[in-house]
Amino acid sequence: MILAAFVALSHFGLVPHGFNPGQWSVLSFYVVSGFLMEHLFKKLSVGGQRRWFYLDRVMRIFPLFLFLLLVFGIALHHSWRQIGINALLFPLNYTSFTGTALIISPTWSLACEAQFYLLVPFLAVCSTRVIRMMMAASVALFAMSPFLPYSTFWAYQGLPGVLFSFLSGILIRRKDASSLHVAWVVFAGLMAFFVYSKIAHLGLPTGIHINVCAGYLIALPVVSRLALLSPNHKWDQRLGLLSYPLFLVHAPLRDLGCLYHLTQLHMLGWLIVSIAAAVLLVVALERPLDRVRYKLRGTAWRTTFRSLPHSPMPPQMAAATVGHQPRLPSREKCRTRYLGPYLPSSLCLVEEEPIRCEHSLRLGDAILCLHPDRRSFEKPDPLDLSSSR
Numbered sequence: 006m007i008l009a010a011f012v013a014l015s016h017f018g019l020v021p022h023g024f025n026p027g028q029w030s031v032l033s034f035y036v037v038s039g040f041l042m043e044h045l046f047k048k049l050s051v052g053g054q055r056r057w058f059y060l061d062r063v064m065r066i067f068p069l070f071l072f073l074l075l076v077f078g079i080a081l082h083h084s085w086r087q088i089g090i091n092a093l094l095f096p097l098n099y100t101s102f103t104g105t106a107l108i109i110s111p112t113w114s115l116a117c118e119a120q121f122y123l124l125v126p127f128l129a130v131c132s133t134r135v136i137r138m139m140m141a142a143s144v145a146l147f148a149m150s151p152f153l154p155y156s157t158f159w160a161y162q163g164l165p166g167v168l169f170s171f172l173s174g175i176l177i178r179r180k181d182a183s184s185l186h187v188a189w190v191v192f193a194g195l196m197a198f199f200v201y202s203k204i205a206h207l208g209l210p211t212g213i214h215i216n217v218c219a220g221y222l223i224a225l226p227v228v229s230r231l232a233l234l235s236p237n238h239k240w241d242q243r244l245g246l247l248s249y250p251l252f253l254v255h256a257p258l259r260d261l262g263c264l265y266h267l268t269q270l271h272m273l274g275w276l277i278v279s280i281a282a283a284v285l286l287v288v289a290l291e292r293p294l295d296r297v298r299y300k301l302r303g304t305a306w307r308t309t310f311r312s313l314p315h316s317p318m319p320p321q322m323a324a325a326t327v328g329h330q331p332r333l334p335s336r337e338k339c340r341t342r343y344l345g346p347y348l349p350s351s352l353c354l355v356e357e358e359p360i361r362c363e364h365s366l367r368l369g370d371a372i373l374c375l376h377p378d379r380r381s382f383e384k385p386d387p388l389d390l391s392s393s394r
Contacts, residue, residue, distance in 0.1 A: 006244040006251065008033050012111060013255035013279055017272035025216045028161070031114050032170050032220030036228045038118055039174020046129045055126050057301065062122045064298040066115065069250060069290055070094065077257035078108050081264060094119055101158045110256045113162055120164045121171050128175060136172050137184050143169040144188070147217070148195055151202070151209040161213050170221060177229050189225050192218050246291055250283035258282060 008030040011019075015027025049057040071092060078088040083106070091097065091108045097116040100107060107113060128136065147166045150159035159166040169188070176184050196218035199211040258279055262270065270278070 006248045009248045009251040010276065012252060013276055014272060016256050017259065017275045019272060023212055028216040029220030029223055032217060033224035035167060035170035036174045036224045038121065039171035040178045040228060040232060042122065042125045043129050043175050043178050046125050060301060061298060064294065064301065066119060068294050069286065070253060072290065073253050074108055077261065080261055081108065081257065083108055098162045101155050101162065108257065109253055111252060117164050117167065133179055133181055136175055140169045140172040144191060151211050151214060156210050157213050161217055173225060174228065177232050185225060185229065189222060192221050196222065246287050247280065247283045250286040250291060251279055254282045254286065255279035
């Protein structure tokens with residue numbers, strides 16, 4: 006929600022001395038997305054069921070995007086051809102080459118993120134060493150981008166030049182602190198060079214590069230810190246639900262106001278109007294769609310569990326239960342059907358990894374962990390994914 010608000014304010018004119026908090030927020034979105042998407046993919050694709058990940062992402066992105074595209078495409082008098090091209094989404098960050106007019110201007114970054122989603126199944130199974138190599142190649146391309154034609158594309162709009170930010174999120178998820186420290190130092194040096202190029206008037210188009218470096222230098226430690234926390238507050242979840250609608254609705258709403266000569270409203274006024282519109286979209290569209298999406302996630306879990314072989318409870322697990330009788334949910338309130346007396350979970354609460362675990366039983370929407378080092382009964386997913394785009 007906070008990141009989306011900064012994006013909106015930057016589009017409303019909050020760009021002091023060329024420093025753009027909206028661009029910082031976009032880089033933060035990318036780092037958060039890398040962190041969350043690897044987690045979500047491993048959660049939904051146990052047993053090779055990759056289609057559930059793609060279906061979840063399509064349900065998250067496209068319904069609201071297509072609805073707002075249709076509404077504002079008609080309201081802003083765009084042609085049906087323009088609406089159709091924008092509906093494709095994936096090529097929208099190539100406008101530097103195609104000249105396509107964006108009906109919802111921030112959707113170029115959504116296109117970049119959607120392209121990253123296509124790579125997630127490959128990246129999630131890559132070793133950390135391979136992730137580091139790809140990240141180094143992306144950083145090298147970003148560093149060379151001021152000397153390339155279409156430098157803004159290679160530094161900010163195109164996936165190859167900003168892939169490092171998504172991969173940083175994956176490395177945060179994998180707790181590869183040493184690589185992240187190196188990346189932070191490298192970007193601090195790049196930012197120093199880009200600032201010097203401006204001061205010395207070297208003629209390089211490095212304004213966007215300075216903002217990308219600033220956003221990354223802020224996002225990396227902040228996201229790394231937040232990754233250690235697992236907030237489960239209702240207000241946090243509700244604010245998270247506003248993020249995607251606010252990100253999409255603020256720019257075309259301002260364009261519509263300019264079309265009808267409503268330009269006197271202050272940027273904070275536009276932000277308030279945009280938040281109000283986002284609230285309406287959450288109530289009317291986002292919540293019903295999220296309920297469908299979470300049902301599909303439940304279907305993904307049940308499909309995966311049906312593919313796992315049934316086996317009797319091992320003797321060591323039976324012994325571990327002696328003297329430890331946790332309070333279990335009633336059978337009537339169980340959201341997932343019991344598939345057998347012993348059902349291996351796909352998430353080990355001790356290792357916090359999505360692997361088959363002989364110490365865990367899945368009961369409803371929670372997991373009973375019988376490992377001697379951690380006997381507990383809790384939700385298997387400590388992350389609130391509803392706040393991600």
